[in-house]
Amino acid sequence: MKVLDHLRQPPALSLRFSAVWLRNLRVWRKLMLPSILGNFGEPLLYLLALGYGLGQFVGEVESMPYMVFLASGIVCSAAMTGATFEALYSAYTRLTQQQTWAAMLAAPMNVDDVVLGEIVWAATKALINASAIVLVAALLGLVAGPEALLVLPVILLAGLAFAGIAMIVTALSPSYDFFLYYFTLVMTPMLLLSGVFFPLSSLPEAVQIGAQGLPLAHVVMLVRPLMTGGGIDAPLLHLGVILVYIVATYWISAALARRRLIR
Amino acid sequence: MGHAAVETGSVPAVVARGLTRRYGGVNVVDGIDLDIEAGECFALLGPNGAGKTTTLRMLLGLTPPSAGEITVLGEPIPQRARAMRERAGIVPQFDNLDPDFSVRENLITYGAYYGARRREVEARMTELLQFAELTERADEPIQGLSGGMKRRLTLARALVNDPELLALDEPSTGLDPQARQHIWERLHTLRRQGRTLLLTTHYMEEAERLCDRAAIIDHGHIVACDSPTRLIHQHIEPHVVELRGDLALQWMGRLSGGEALDGLRVDPVGETVLIYGHERDSLLDRVEALIGPGYLYRPASLEDVFLRLTGRELRD
Ligand SMILES: Nc1ncnc2c1ncn2[C@@H]1O[C@H](COP(=O)(O)OP(=O)(O)OP(=O)(O)O)[C@@H](O)[C@H]1O
Ligand SMILES: [Mg+2]
Numbered sequence: 001m002k003v004l005d006h007l008r009q010p011p012a013l014s015l016r017f018s019a020v021w022l023r024n025l026r027v028w029r030k031l032m033l034p035s036i037l038g039n040f041g042e043p044l045l046y047l048l049a050l051g052y053g054l055g056q057f058v059g060e061v062e063s064m065p066y067m068v069f070l071a072s073g074i075v076c077s078a079a080m081t082g083a084t085f086e087a088l089y090s091a092y093t094r095l096t097q098q099q100t101w102a103a104m105l106a107a108p109m110n111v112d113d114v115v116l117g118e119i120v121w122a123a124t125k126a127l128i129n130a131s132a133i134v135l136v137a138a139l140l141g142l143v144a145g146p147e148a149l150l151v152l153p154v155i156l157l158a159g160l161a162f163a164g165i166a167m168i169v170t171a172l173s174p175s176y177d178f179f180l181y182y183f184t185l186v187m188t189p190m191l192l193l194s195g196v197f198f199p200l201s202s203l204p205e206a207v208q209i210g211a212q213g214l215p216l217a218h219v220v221m222l223v224r225p226l227m228t229g230g231g232i233d234a235p236l237l238h239l240g241v242i243l244v245y246i247v248a249t250y251w252i253s254a255a256l257a258r259r260r261l262i263r
Numbered sequence: 264m265g266h267a268a269v270e271t272g273s274v275p276a277v278v279a280r281g282l283t284r285r286y287g288g289v290n291v292v293d294g295i296d297l298d299i300e301a302g303e304c305f306a307l308l309g310p311n312g313a314g315k316t317t318t319l320r321m322l323l324g325l326t327p328p329s330a331g332e333i334t335v336l337g338e339p340i341p342q343r344a345r346a347m348r349e350r351a352g353i354v355p356q357f358d359n360l361d362p363d364f365s366v367r368e369n370l371i372t373y374g375a376y377y378g379a380r381r382r383e384v385e386a387r388m389t390e391l392l393q394f395a396e397l398t399e400r401a402d403e404p405i406q407g408l409s410g411g412m413k414r415r416l417t418l419a420r421a422l423v424n425d426p427e428l429l430a431l432d433e434p435s436t437g438l439d440p441q442a443r444q445h446i447w448e449r450l451h452t453l454r455r456q457g458r459t460l461l462l463t464t465h466y467m468e469e470a471e472r473l474c475d476r477a478a479i480i481d482h483g484h485i486v487a488c489d490s491p492t493r494l495i496h497q498h499i500e501p502h503v504v505e506l507r508g509d510l511a512l513q514w515m516g517r518l519s520g521g522e523a524l525d526g527l528r529v530d531p532v533g534e535t536v537l538i539y540g541h542e543r544d545s546l547l548d549r550v551e552a553l554i555g556p557g558y559l560y561r562p563a564s565l566e567d568v569f570l571r572l573t574g575r576e577l578r579d
Pocket of ligand 1: 263286287291309310311312313314315316317318356
């Protein structure tokens, strides 16, 4: 079948995906501690070093200390990185070298189940990583109040969207090297242009408008007020954009994976 | 081990009509018809690249056919492949055990892909581990297993759902003779339990020992399909003399002297000469008269049929 035929066919939703999720959870549990420390060490370093060092020069941003401003951004970027690495490298290894997907497909599983299971698992990793940072931020007094807990469902949705985008790349990728394009052309620009490290408003207007298409920008616009205690502008718009990303990327990645595997 | 195959009775395990698969403009499977009864052991034989794996994958709903109709365990394929695979077990050509898990965890995790709870698989664990003779190694990582152990675990994994139909793609390729015997013994057991076995193999002995019927496939076509005994009976003379090395050269030397060979068929294969005859005594008399004793006599086998029907040139 051609790509278009696959794209025309909606993914078949079923709860079977949970077996894939459970498999990955079982593997993760074996290496839980090093995994958590490894995944959360780097963003924490960014938060502390940039927040403290840069904070000295920057002072207040959007009328809050820079460290407070940055903490919410780092939570979002950690979610993005967590979901992306899992849905790129780990899922690709299971698709190619380990042939774990092939083994699953010989059982009563469809490609759509496997892709969904991997995406939900990658979002779970995003949630784990981001929760660890929210916790540290709370301990450091960088969080306004208990409504910061609402960050977690937002992060889970964000994780689904980022994992979905990465899964498209995984389904297309001929090798691990291919992922470098994604990092250079998509991830890094998105990280720099979504208001993680500095407010979007400091960018030229054209860039600001372009940034409205980036899912990370919308995630930051939801998470920052929740963590710092401000009101959210147009929450439904941000949620809507994230949801569109979730549905579209699952649809596309499932179609591409079907094209790759059902032959 | 309990078996689920009892009630299926009259529903055939596999029915395929005009099964065809094109890759890059070539029909690698070209209009195959198959009828396999429930409880039967059926082998697909064929040289490398003949289309065995592709046929198997189409029957299992893993590869969509370019043309043709398939029904497996009463379910139309690929439309209801998921429902069919819930009742089937698959041993792929190349092992794909989960390297992140131990032997036991591999079985539990695979059970989950069938929707089985951990408890349900645990309940059958002893039985599955015993079947694979891996009880002592249950908690070891699979990296430490030998090729034979991995194959046995793959076979046990295909049994987690107590399947009616087992599809095995070259179950014993790459194993030493002991490990192969072991797999054959397991397959015998599964057959006795009433499960349908559909396997591909390059070992003619495997098909002869295990299978009720075998189809020989070449270039995507079935060139013959029957019980091993009848295939031998229909396609080849029943008696064979094999001459090797010097004897083969001697024979060929004599032949150029213009000996008549009424009733015998001579097939030179590299350094070996095979002489086929319809009657044992007259065959042996003729050979002895020409080159004396020292030859090797054997009854014709499925291998002779296979080489006869698929030719001797190398594939791939
Ligand atoms: N996905 C694919 N894309 C293109 N060609 C393929 C694909 N799968 C199989 N083929 C080709 O189809 C032919 C039949 O392959 P198949 O794997 O079915 O053979 P086989 O009988 O199982 O061989 P072997 O004994 O080596 O396992 C081969 O020429 C193979 O190269
Ligand atoms: Mg094959």
